[in-house]
Amino acid sequence: MALLGASPAFAQEQTALPPAPAEEVVSSDPRGDFVIVGAALAVLPDYEGSNDYGFTPAPGAIGQVSGYRFLLAGNRLSVDLIRDGFGPTWDIQAGPIGVVNLNRTSRDAIDEPQVALLDERGTAIELGGYVGIGKTGVITSDYDRFSATISYRHDVSGVHSSGIWAPTVSYTTPLSTKALVGLFASAEIVERGYGRTYFSVTPAEAARSGLPVFTAGGGFKNWTLGMAATRSLTGDLTGGLQLVGGVVYRRLGGDFGDSPVTQLGSRDQWLGALGLAYSF
Structure with missing residues (x-):
């Protein structure tokens, strides 16, 4: 299910739109209603730029009602308001996105003692939308899928009061009626308020x-590569219990890699998840 590709989404803030769920590539009726629900145990950095990791539960759900798709992946919710076509075809994607950004909202969750002495950040509510294009029936069969999207969201809660752009490409293919694998790549470009809030060190914090005083700006924050897989334990990909898992690598760049909070940790970020889902 989409929980796989979205495993980093319930980290501190975000990640790319995930690979398509199993039903997107195996359903005989792309406009038929379906729901997948699940939960995973995720391993995530303590904060963006940390090299300390912890475990957290991560819920997820994906479904389609009257041709309109929705995705809940941890702290991220999105809806595709444009119905897909039938069979191997191109389709346009567009809809709203909401993310709850929990980066550095609790000192108790940070093992690095110097970063734990910095001010806590509030919970940011980031709202926006995305547009994209997808193609079903690309390489391996009539059911594999390529998708390219770009999203923008803006903090409306006043925590960082800035925006995040995220271009994403993804590819999914069924290996059989019981197994599915997906790959995705993405990047994030953020506005100045984001860098100032999460990667700067004020004189008082210093x-x-x-830590040294540091003022971070905006710009290119990171690129990400990820892989996800689903294996049916009962039934097949269109119904029953499924084992889901995923791994993601993220590389911080620019001011975000140079920040003292990252220098105490690492530019290289790993995220993973393993869980169960049920489709019906």
């Missing part, structure tokens, strides 16, 4: 933590 005096308290011993």
Whole structure:
């Protein structure tokens, strides 16, 4: 299910739109209603730029009602308001996105002692939308799928009061009626408020933590590569219990890699998840 590709979405803030769910590539009726629900145990960095990791539960759901698709992946919700076509075809994607950004909202969740002395951040509510194009029936069969999207969301809660652009490409293919694999690549470009909030160190924070004063700007924040897989334990991909898992690598760049909070950790970020889902 989409929980796989979205495993990093319930990390501190976000990730790319995930690969398509199993039903998107195996359903005989792309406008038929379906629902997949599940939960995973995810391993995530303590904060963006950390090299300390912890475990957290991550819920997920994906479904289609009257041809309109929705996705809940941890702290991220999106809806595709344009119905897909039937069979191997091109389709346009567009709809709203909402993300709850939990990056550095609790000192207790941060193992690095100097970063834990920095000010806590509030919970940011990021709202926006995405547009894209997809093609079903690309390489391996009539059911594999390629998708390219770009999304934008803006913090409406006043925490970082800035926006995030995220271009994404993904590819999914069924290996059989019981197995599916997906790959995706994405990047994030953020506005100045984001860098100032999560990667800068103010003079007061520097005096308290011993870190140098640092002012981060906006721009290219990271690129990401990910892989996900689904294996049916009962039934097949269109119904029954499924084992789901995924792994994601993220590389921070620019001011975001140079920030003292990242220098105490790592530019290289790994995220993973393993769980169960049920489709019906």
